Amino acid sequence: MNGFGNLLRLRFLPAAVWGLALLAIWEAGSWFLLKVLQVRMAQSKLPYIHEVVSAFGRYGSTLLKEGWVTLANAGLGLLLGATAGTLLAVLMSASQWMERLAFPYAVASQMVPILGLAPIVYGIVRDDQWARIIIAGYITFFPVALNMLRGLRSAHPSALELMRSYAAKPWSVYWKLRFPASLPGLFGGLKIAAPLAVTGAILVELMGARNGVGVIMLRNLYYGPSHVYMFWSTVVAGALLGVLSYLTMSVLERLAAPWQPEFRTKGGDR
Amino acid sequence: MTEKAVTMIPEIELDRVSMQYPSAHSDVLALQEVSLNIAKGEFVALLGPSGCGKTTLLRIMADLIQPTSGGIKVAGKSAKEARLAQKYGIVFQNPVLYDWRKVRHNITLPLELMGVKKAGRYRKAEELLELVGLAKFADKYPWQLSGGMQQRVAIARALAMEPEILLMDEPFSALDEFTRERLNEELLSIWSKVGNTVVFVTHSIQEAVFLSDRVFILSPHPGRLSAVAEIPLPRPRTREMRNGEVFFRLIAQIRDRFEGV
Ligand SMILES: Nc1ncnc2c1ncn2[C@@H]1O[C@H](COP(=O)(O)OP(=O)(O)O)[C@@H](O)[C@H]1O
Ligand SMILES: [Mg+2]
Numbered sequence: 264m265n266g267f268g269n270l271l272r273l274r275f276l277p278a279a280v281w282g283l284a285l286l287a288i289w290e291a292g293s294w295f296l297l298k299v300l301q302v303r304m305a306q307s308k309l310p311y312i313h314e315v316v317s318a319f320g321r322y323g324s325t326l327l328k329e330g331w332v333t334l335a336n337a338g339l340g341l342l343l344g345a346t347a348g349t350l351l352a353v354l355m356s357a358s359q360w361m362e363r364l365a366f367p368y369a370v371a372s373q374m375v376p377i378l379g380l381a382p383i384v385y386g387i388v389r390d391d392q393w394a395r396i397i398i399a400g401y402i403t404f405f406p407v408a409l410n411m412l413r414g415l416r417s418a419h420p421s422a423l424e425l426m427r428s429y430a431a432k433p434w435s436v437y438w439k440l441r442f443p444a445s446l447p448g449l450f451g452g453l454k455i456a457a458p459l460a461v462t463g464a465i466l467v468e469l470m471g472a473r474n475g476v477g478v479i480m481l482r483n484l485y486y487g488p489s490h491v492y493m494f495w496s497t498v499v500a501g502a503l504l505g506v507l508s509y510l511t512m513s514v515l516e517r518l519a520a521p522w523q524p525e526f527r528t529k530g531g532d533r
Numbered sequence: 534m535t536e537k538a539v540t541m542i543p544e545i546e547l548d549r550v551s552m553q554y555p556s557a558h559s560d561v562l563a564l565q566e567v568s569l570n571i572a573k574g575e576f577v578a579l580l581g582p583s584g585c586g587k588t589t590l591l592r593i594m595a596d597l598i599q600p601t602s603g604g605i606k607v608a609g610k611s612a613k614e615a616r617l618a619q620k621y622g623i624v625f626q627n628p629v630l631y632d633w634r635k636v637r638h639n640i641t642l643p644l645e646l647m648g649v650k651k652a653g654r655y656r657k658a659e660e661l662l663e664l665v666g667l668a669k670f671a672d673k674y675p676w677q678l679s680g681g682m683q684q685r686v687a688i689a690r691a692l693a694m695e696p697e698i699l700l701m702d703e704p705f706s707a708l709d710e711f712t713r714e715r716l717n718e719e720l721l722s723i724w725s726k727v728g729n730t731v732v733f734v735t736h737s738i739q740e741a742v743f744l745s746d747r748v749f750i751l752s753p754h755p756g757r758l759s760a761v762a763e764i765p766l767p768r769p770r771t772r773e774m775r776n777g778e779v780f781f782r783l784i785a786q787i788r789d790r791f792e793g794v
Contacts, residue, residue: 421629424597429646429694430617439642443633522633522674 286312307491318492319499325479326500333475334504336392337464340399341457341508347400348407348452355408356415356441373405381467391472399463403456407449414448415441447523450516457508465501476501543606544573544698544730545594550603552589552756562755563589566603569749569758573608576724576731578741578748580787586756587734588626591702594732595621607698615698619647622696622729624704628683630675636686637662637671643694661689664723681712688720692727699724699731706736714775717743721770742783743770750790760790 289312296305306314319326351369355362377398384401385394418441426436468477476497483494517526552564563586571577579587592598593605596612607615615621622643630639640661641654649657662668665685667678675683684704691699705713717740724731735741741748745764752759764783766774774780 419629421625421627422631425623425625425629426646427597428595428616428621428623429643430619431646435646439645440631443631446633520633522676524676527676 304488307488310491310495314492315495315499319496322493322496326476326496329474329476329479330500330504333395333461333464333468333477333501334508336395336475337399337457337460337504337508340396340401340464341403341453341460343396343400344403344456344460345407345453348404348409348456349411349449351404351408352411352415352445353437355412362412369405369408372401377402377463377466381470385467385470391467395464395467395472395475398467399460402463403460406455406459407452410448410452410455411445412448414445414451417448418444443520446516446520447525450512450520453512454509454516457512458505461501461505461508476504542573543570544575544608545569545571545732546604546606547590547594548604548606550590550593550600550605552586552593552598553601564593564600565755565757567751567756567758568603569761571730571732573730574728575746576721576733576744578745579732579734579751580738580741580748581736581751581756582753582791583736585751585753587736587751588702589756590751591700591732591734594698595623595700619643619694620697622691622694622699624684624687624691624699624701626703626706628675628680628687630683630686630690632675635672635674636667636678639675639686640690640693642690647694657693658689661692664692665689665719681708681716684708685716685719688716688723692723695727695729697729699729701731702734703736704733705740713740714772718770718772720744721768725769738784738787739775742766742780742787743775748787750787752791762787762790 289309293305293309293311296302296309302308351365355365380401381394381398384397385391388394388397422440422444423436426440431439464475465477465480468475469481472478480494480497480501483490483497486493516523547567547569549566549568550564551562551566554561554563567586567590579590581587589598593600594607594612596616605612607620610618630636631642634642637655637658640658644654644657658671659668662671665688667682667685667689670678670682675686678686684707688701688704691701705716708716721744733741733744742764743766748762748764749758750760750762751757762783766779766783
């Protein structure tokens with residue numbers, strides 16, 4: 264009870280105060296641009312938050328529907344990318360040779376601008392669904408692979424020696440030591456990758472798809488000033504999808520690796 | 534030599550074992566021609582100041598590293614064969630528990646690797662937790678335990694597979710004096726029940742004398758076996774013996790050996 268009260272006071276109260284202050288400044292700034300300076304298209308630059316929120320409300324069911332499409336595609340892409348990244352990390356951890364062969368290409372793959380890659384992928388698969396999934400997968404596999412590899416390597420030498428002393432098979436060493444030890448790394452990678460997957464999916468949608476947040480974002484942009492609050496509400500929806508994807512990974516991490524140092528209750532000297 | 538030494542069946546035989554670690558500047562000679570025999574069921578200590586090669590010697594016995602030269606036999610076979618036959622239980626200087634496993638599952642780890650069925654594993658873990666006095670902590674994670682408790686879990690884990698040979702590398706050196714003495718007594722009572730061969734590395738003369746049948750005294754630079762001391766204290770060893778005249782005399786004798794080197 265007391266602990267909960269403390270949590271409320273220490274974590275949510277400051278956040279709420281900051282949030283409210285920011286909103287107030289925003290609203291004031293918006294009013295200033297519109298009424299005092301009378302800037303052209305002031306609302307496109309800094310719209311009233313309350314108007315955006317009300318557009319968000321009016322537009323809710325559409326945003327939910329399109330948001331779900333984006334999220335589902337990003338999720339499938341993440342699944343694809345994370346699986347590929349994990350497999351690559353396992354291969355690289357198992358053999359130096361494999362690492363030396365694959366690593367430069369993995370790094371190089373990240374240098375290709377997604378903006379240029381997306382139309383190419385779309386041209387090849389000719390399907391907006393698949394293009395989104397592939398692009399989301401493409402930008403997520405690298406952070407997952409890198410962090411997973413680090414996680415697999417994080418098994419302590421003496422922990423490995425213990426396995427050796429039991430004459431454990433390589434398979435057992437992976438299953439009972441390297442994989443569990445890699446979970447914090449894997450989730451570190453997933454938490455970076457999940458919002459990236461959402462961004463990737465929206466990017467493909469902006470370049471042409473039949474549905475998704477990116478599509479309505481683009482449509483509202485075309486309609487111009489009359490749709491400015493709608494446009495902003497799609498941007499907010501995109502951001503919320505990113506946050507949601509991140510939180511999902513955090514929850515999964517809690518479930519899969521509750522033993523991590525970060526999750527330990529404080530107190531004592533360890 | 535006592536009667537025991539004459540009738541002994543050698544469990545571990547080292548024949549002129551040397552170990553040289555390669556190094557950038559000059560090679561380190563960690564062990565020079567160490568020869569010794571350890572009998573089946575015997576409790577021996579490897580005693581010496583730090584850096585004299587105790588850990589190196591233990592790791593050679595465990596087949597975690599290979600000596601540069603010399604031979605090692607374990608129950609008549611090579612150390613590698615002994616390791617592959619899962620004859621070893623090792624307790625390292627640190628507990629080396631797996632963070633993601635609760636205490637119970639840390640103890641069952643070697644049993645899982647040996648393919649023991651779940652019911653059997655749990656029964657054994659229960660028994661060992663009782664033995665090391667941690668029955669109430671079975672479902673805690675390692676970080677929820679004190680250092681001494683963690684080390685007891687490590688001992689329970691090493692005993693789980695009933696190893697023929699128990700190798701312990703300064704298992705209690707990080708603990709306070711009180712805990713250490715109590716764990717010494719617990720270890721002996723466990724050993725008297727299990728009856729395996731124990732090689733116990735320590736830099737504490739008291740600990741070596743209290744625990745062992747024989748103490749192998751190592752001296753540094755390069756690491757050599759400089760003497761072997763028989764410990765004629767009767768068994769079971771009791772707390773009172775720590776205050777006995779024999780105990781102090783043995784300690785003094787061993788200390789004198791170190792004065793010489
Ligand atoms: N992996 C290693 N590489 C190089 N030198 C080592 C290594 N391990 C131990 N040594 C050296 O070998 C000597 C004996 O070390 P060690 O067996 O750890 O002694 P002890 O356990 O008695 O303290 C020391 O001089 C140490 O520096
Ligand atoms: Mg040592």
